[in-house]
Amino acid sequence: EQDGTEFMIHGDRQVDEIETFEIFDRWGNRIFESSNFTPGELGMGWDGSVGGVEAAVGVYVYKVYARLKNGKYKSYFGDVTIVK
DSSP, X not given: OOOSOOBOOOOOTTEEEEEEEEEEOTTSOEEEEEEEEOTTOTTSXXXXXXXXXEOOSEEEEEEEEXXXXXXXXXXXXXXXXXXX
């Protein structure tokens, strides 16, 4: 059962907009995508589901492509682990 929690992307003062935020499963399948939003914007994060069903326990990789206030772009990568 989902509790309204979401994995969100925040940024420091240098970040103007999140161009794309993607989540991938262990096989490299994109399971979530959100685009063109302000860092920390509610409702733009991943709620931990895949196709409307709670994601399985495991490690998921995220990729963020952000536009900075100076007009340059930067990519961020990392992982998030779902535990029960």
